[in-house]
Amino acid sequence: MSKNGKNSGRNIAEKLIWIREVLLDLIYPRRCPVCDRVLPFRGGLICTSCANELETVREPSCRKCGRKLFSETAEYCRDCLSVSHTFDRCISAFIYNDAMQRSIFRFKYGNRKEYAHFFVQSMARIGWREIKALHPEALIPVPLHKKRLSVRGFNQAELLASGLSKELGIPVITGLLERRKNTAPQKMLSREARRKNLKKAFQLSSCDVKLKRVIVIDDIYTTGSTLDEIAFLLKGAGVQEVYGFTLCSGISL
Ligand SMILES: [Zn+2]
Ligand SMILES: [Zn+2]
Numbered sequence: 001m002s003k004n005g006k007n008s009g010r011n012i013a014e015k016l017i018w019i020r021e022v023l024l025d026l027i028y029p030r031r032c033p034v035c036d037r038v039l040p041f042r043g044g045l046i047c048t049s050c051a052n053e054l055e056t057v058r059e060p061s062c063r064k065c066g067r068k069l070f071s072e073t074a075e076y077c078r079d080c081l082s083v084s085h086t087f088d089r090c091i092s093a094f095i096y097n098d099a100m101q102r103s104i105f106r107f108k109y110g111n112r113k114e115y116a117h118f119f120v121q122s123m124a125r126i127g128w129r130e131i132k133a134l135h136p137e138a139l140i141p142v143p144l145h146k147k148r149l150s151v152r153g154f155n156q157a158e159l160l161a162s163g164l165s166k167e168l169g170i171p172v173i174t175g176l177l178e179r180r181k182n183t184a185p186q187k188m189l190s191r192e193a194r195r196k197n198l199k200k201a202f203q204l205s206s207c208d209v210k211l212k213r214v215i216v217i218d219d220i221y222t223t224g225s226t227l228d229e230i231a232f233l234l235k236g237a238g239v240q241e242v243y244g245f246t247l248c249s250g251i252s253l
Contacts, residue, residue, distance in 0.1 A: 033103045033115040045118040053099035056126055057092050057249065065224055066090045066244075067252040077252035079223070083191070087231035090221050090244035093119075093126040100248050104219060108156055116156070119247050120163030127245060128168055134243055137211045139165055139172045140234075142218040142226060143202070145182035160247060161217040170215070177230065178203050194225040202233055209237040216242060221249035 022042075029038045034050035060069040064080040066089065094100050106112040107119070141157035149155055158174060165172040181201040189197060216230050221244060231242035
Protein backbone atom coordinates (compact mmCIF):
# COMPACT_ATOMS: atom_id res chain seq x y z
CA MET A 1 0.00 0.00 0.00
CA SER A 2 1.29 3.52 -0.73
CA LYS A 3 2.24 5.88 2.11
CA ASN A 4 -0.88 7.96 1.42
CA GLY A 5 -3.01 4.85 1.42
CA LYS A 6 -1.58 3.87 4.82
CA ASN A 7 -2.20 7.36 6.19
CA SER A 8 -5.79 7.49 4.99
CA GLY A 9 -6.33 4.00 6.48
CA ARG A 10 -5.02 5.27 9.79
CA ASN A 11 -7.20 8.39 9.57
CA ILE A 12 -10.30 6.29 9.01
CA ALA A 13 -9.38 4.03 11.96
CA GLU A 14 -8.81 7.09 14.19
CA LYS A 15 -12.16 8.59 13.12
CA LEU A 16 -13.94 5.31 13.86
CA ILE A 17 -12.38 5.20 17.35
CA TRP A 18 -13.45 8.81 17.92
CA ILE A 19 -17.03 8.08 16.75
CA ARG A 20 -17.14 5.03 19.02
CA GLU A 21 -16.00 7.13 21.98
CA VAL A 22 -18.56 9.86 21.28
CA LEU A 23 -21.34 7.27 21.01
CA LEU A 24 -20.24 5.57 24.23
CA ASP A 25 -20.19 8.97 25.99
CA LEU A 26 -23.76 9.59 24.83
CA ILE A 27 -25.05 6.17 25.81
CA TYR A 28 -23.06 5.85 29.05
CA PRO A 29 -22.31 9.38 30.23
CA ARG A 30 -19.12 9.69 32.26
CA ARG A 31 -19.41 10.26 35.98
CA CYS A 32 -17.12 12.25 38.21
CA PRO A 33 -15.05 9.83 40.32
CA VAL A 34 -15.40 12.06 43.41
CA CYS A 35 -19.05 13.26 43.53
CA ASP A 36 -20.42 10.66 41.06
CA ARG A 37 -22.47 13.28 39.16
CA VAL A 38 -22.78 12.91 35.39
CA LEU A 39 -20.13 15.04 33.69
CA PRO A 40 -20.88 17.41 30.80
CA PHE A 41 -20.58 15.75 27.40
CA ARG A 42 -16.91 15.68 26.32
CA GLY A 43 -16.16 17.79 29.39
CA GLY A 44 -13.20 15.98 30.99
CA LEU A 45 -12.93 13.11 33.47
CA ILE A 46 -13.63 14.97 36.75
CA CYS A 47 -15.49 18.14 37.90
CA THR A 48 -13.14 21.10 38.33
CA SER A 49 -14.23 21.59 41.95
CA CYS A 50 -13.84 17.89 42.77
CA ALA A 51 -10.34 17.81 41.24
CA ASN A 52 -9.33 20.18 44.06
CA GLU A 53 -10.47 17.64 46.64
CA LEU A 54 -7.89 15.11 45.48
CA GLU A 55 -4.36 15.60 46.77
CA THR A 56 -1.36 14.56 44.71
CA VAL A 57 1.58 13.10 46.68
CA ARG A 58 4.24 15.80 46.61
CA GLU A 59 7.62 16.21 48.22
CA PRO A 60 8.62 15.59 50.91
CA SER A 61 7.79 11.91 50.51
CA CYS A 62 9.40 8.78 51.92
CA ARG A 63 12.20 7.50 49.68
CA LYS A 64 11.14 3.93 50.27
CA CYS A 65 7.34 3.72 50.42
CA GLY A 66 6.63 7.02 48.66
CA ARG A 67 4.08 8.22 51.23
CA LYS A 68 3.87 11.90 51.95
CA LEU A 69 5.93 13.02 54.94
CA PHE A 70 5.13 15.85 57.30
CA SER A 71 8.73 16.57 58.13
CA GLU A 72 10.69 18.60 55.57
CA THR A 73 13.99 17.15 56.76
CA ALA A 74 13.17 13.42 57.03
CA GLU A 75 14.08 11.10 54.17
CA TYR A 76 12.15 8.06 55.35
CA CYS A 77 8.90 7.65 57.22
CA ARG A 78 8.90 6.23 60.73
CA ASP A 79 7.53 2.98 59.40
CA CYS A 80 10.29 2.47 56.81
CA LEU A 81 12.94 3.31 59.40
CA SER A 82 11.73 0.48 61.63
CA VAL A 83 10.75 -2.14 59.02
CA SER A 84 13.03 -3.63 56.40
CA HIS A 85 10.91 -3.85 53.26
CA THR A 86 11.56 -6.49 50.61
CA PHE A 87 10.31 -4.31 47.76
CA ASP A 88 12.67 -1.64 46.45
CA ARG A 89 10.46 1.42 46.32
CA CYS A 90 6.84 2.44 45.91
CA ILE A 91 5.32 5.42 44.12
CA SER A 92 1.75 6.64 44.63
CA ALA A 93 -0.22 9.23 42.71
CA PHE A 94 -2.67 10.49 45.35
CA ILE A 95 -3.07 10.74 49.11
CA TYR A 96 -5.75 8.43 50.48
CA ASN A 97 -7.93 11.26 51.84
CA ASP A 98 -11.72 11.30 52.35
CA ALA A 99 -12.50 12.09 48.71
CA MET A 100 -10.23 9.30 47.46
CA GLN A 101 -11.63 6.89 50.02
CA ARG A 102 -15.21 7.51 48.81
CA SER A 103 -14.09 7.24 45.19
CA ILE A 104 -12.28 3.92 45.66
CA PHE A 105 -15.21 2.53 47.62
CA ARG A 106 -17.61 3.18 44.73
CA PHE A 107 -15.03 1.99 42.20
CA LYS A 108 -14.63 -1.38 43.93
CA TYR A 109 -18.00 -2.02 45.50
CA GLY A 110 -20.44 0.35 43.77
CA ASN A 111 -20.23 -0.78 40.17
CA ARG A 112 -18.11 2.18 39.06
CA LYS A 113 -15.49 0.34 37.02
CA GLU A 114 -15.50 3.36 34.68
CA TYR A 115 -13.54 5.45 37.23
CA ALA A 116 -10.49 3.43 36.12
CA HIS A 117 -10.18 5.76 33.14
CA PHE A 118 -9.57 8.80 35.35
CA PHE A 119 -7.34 6.83 37.73
CA VAL A 120 -5.14 5.53 34.91
CA GLN A 121 -4.82 8.93 33.23
CA SER A 122 -3.86 10.53 36.56
CA MET A 123 -1.38 7.82 37.54
CA ALA A 124 0.28 8.01 34.11
CA ARG A 125 0.46 11.83 34.21
CA ILE A 126 1.79 12.00 37.77
CA GLY A 127 4.10 8.98 37.77
CA TRP A 128 5.35 8.47 34.22
CA ARG A 129 8.71 10.18 34.66
CA GLU A 130 9.66 8.20 37.77
CA ILE A 131 8.30 4.95 36.39
CA LYS A 132 10.09 5.29 33.04
CA ALA A 133 13.36 6.09 34.85
CA LEU A 134 13.18 2.66 36.53
CA HIS A 135 13.17 0.93 33.10
CA PRO A 136 10.66 -1.73 34.13
CA GLU A 137 10.14 -4.73 31.88
CA ALA A 138 6.62 -5.49 33.08
CA LEU A 139 3.65 -4.34 35.14
CA ILE A 140 2.17 -6.99 37.45
CA PRO A 141 -1.24 -6.30 39.01
CA VAL A 142 -1.89 -7.62 42.53
CA PRO A 143 -4.24 -10.56 41.87
CA LEU A 144 -7.62 -11.08 43.52
CA HIS A 145 -8.73 -14.48 44.74
CA LYS A 146 -11.14 -16.06 42.25
CA LYS A 147 -14.01 -16.03 44.77
CA ARG A 148 -13.66 -12.30 45.29
CA LEU A 149 -13.19 -11.78 41.57
CA SER A 150 -16.48 -13.53 40.85
CA VAL A 151 -18.33 -11.32 43.37
CA ARG A 152 -16.78 -8.05 42.15
CA GLY A 153 -16.64 -8.98 38.48
CA PHE A 154 -13.25 -7.35 37.94
CA ASN A 155 -9.85 -6.91 39.54
CA GLN A 156 -9.27 -3.20 40.16
CA ALA A 157 -5.46 -3.61 40.06
CA GLU A 158 -5.69 -5.37 36.71
CA LEU A 159 -7.83 -2.57 35.26
CA LEU A 160 -5.25 -0.02 36.40
CA ALA A 161 -2.34 -2.10 35.07
CA SER A 162 -3.86 -2.69 31.63
CA GLY A 163 -4.68 1.01 31.25
CA LEU A 164 -1.19 2.01 32.39
CA SER A 165 0.34 -0.52 30.02
CA LYS A 166 -1.28 1.31 27.10
CA GLU A 167 -0.36 4.75 28.43
CA LEU A 168 3.26 3.96 29.31
CA GLY A 169 4.06 1.29 26.71
CA ILE A 170 5.08 -1.31 29.32
CA PRO A 171 3.68 -4.87 28.97
CA VAL A 172 1.33 -6.19 31.63
CA ILE A 173 1.69 -9.76 32.91
CA THR A 174 -1.33 -11.37 34.56
CA GLY A 175 -0.75 -15.14 34.54
CA LEU A 176 2.43 -15.19 36.62
CA LEU A 177 1.10 -14.34 40.07
CA GLU A 178 -1.95 -15.99 41.63
CA ARG A 179 -3.80 -15.46 44.88
CA ARG A 180 -4.38 -18.83 46.45
CA LYS A 181 -5.74 -17.70 49.82
CA ASN A 182 -8.90 -15.63 50.06
CA THR A 183 -7.49 -13.40 52.79
CA ALA A 184 -9.70 -11.43 55.18
CA PRO A 185 -9.88 -7.70 54.38
CA GLN A 186 -6.67 -6.06 55.60
CA LYS A 187 -8.07 -2.66 56.51
CA MET A 188 -8.54 -3.16 60.24
CA LEU A 189 -5.49 -5.34 60.86
CA SER A 190 -2.21 -4.42 62.51
CA ARG A 191 1.07 -4.81 60.60
CA GLU A 192 1.82 -8.14 62.29
CA ALA A 193 -1.69 -9.46 61.63
CA ARG A 194 -1.42 -8.39 57.98
CA ARG A 195 1.85 -10.28 57.62
CA LYS A 196 0.32 -13.45 59.04
CA ASN A 197 -2.80 -12.97 56.96
CA LEU A 198 -0.73 -12.72 53.78
CA LYS A 199 1.65 -15.59 54.47
CA LYS A 200 1.49 -17.90 51.48
CA ALA A 201 -1.44 -15.89 50.11
CA PHE A 202 0.22 -15.68 46.69
CA GLN A 203 2.02 -18.10 44.44
CA LEU A 204 3.94 -17.89 41.19
CA SER A 205 3.18 -20.05 38.18
CA SER A 206 6.93 -20.23 37.45
CA CYS A 207 9.89 -20.51 39.80
CA ASP A 208 12.23 -19.01 37.21
CA VAL A 209 11.07 -15.56 36.15
CA LYS A 210 13.08 -14.09 33.31
CA LEU A 211 12.59 -10.47 34.31
CA LYS A 212 14.99 -8.12 36.05
CA ARG A 213 12.77 -5.18 37.00
CA VAL A 214 9.02 -5.22 37.52
CA ILE A 215 6.39 -2.87 38.86
CA VAL A 216 3.55 -4.24 40.97
CA ILE A 217 0.31 -2.31 40.50
CA ASP A 218 -2.30 -1.89 43.25
CA ASP A 219 -4.97 0.59 44.28
CA ILE A 220 -3.84 1.45 47.83
CA TYR A 221 -0.51 1.32 49.69
CA THR A 222 -1.13 0.91 53.42
CA THR A 223 1.72 -0.83 55.26
CA GLY A 224 3.48 -2.41 52.28
CA SER A 225 2.78 -5.97 53.52
CA THR A 226 1.19 -7.07 50.23
CA LEU A 227 4.01 -5.57 48.20
CA ASP A 228 6.61 -7.18 50.48
CA GLU A 229 5.03 -10.61 50.18
CA ILE A 230 4.92 -10.36 46.37
CA ALA A 231 8.49 -8.98 46.20
CA PHE A 232 9.66 -11.89 48.36
CA LEU A 233 8.20 -14.38 45.88
CA LEU A 234 9.42 -12.57 42.76
CA LYS A 235 12.94 -12.06 44.11
CA GLY A 236 13.05 -15.73 45.10
CA ALA A 237 12.32 -16.55 41.44
CA GLY A 238 15.14 -14.39 40.10
CA VAL A 239 13.67 -10.88 39.72
CA GLN A 240 16.24 -8.32 40.87
CA GLU A 241 14.16 -5.21 41.49
CA VAL A 242 10.51 -5.05 42.53
CA TYR A 243 8.77 -1.67 42.68
CA GLY A 244 5.23 -0.69 43.50
CA PHE A 245 2.99 1.86 41.79
CA THR A 246 -0.30 2.54 43.51
CA LEU A 247 -3.19 4.88 42.90
CA CYS A 248 -2.94 6.22 46.45
CA SER A 249 -1.28 5.91 49.82
CA GLY A 250 -1.93 7.13 53.35
CA ILE A 251 0.09 9.87 55.03
CA SER A 252 2.99 8.79 57.17
CA LEU A 253 4.64 10.40 60.20
ZN1 LIG B 1 -17.46 15.90 40.96
ZN1 LIG C 1 8.10 4.96 54.13
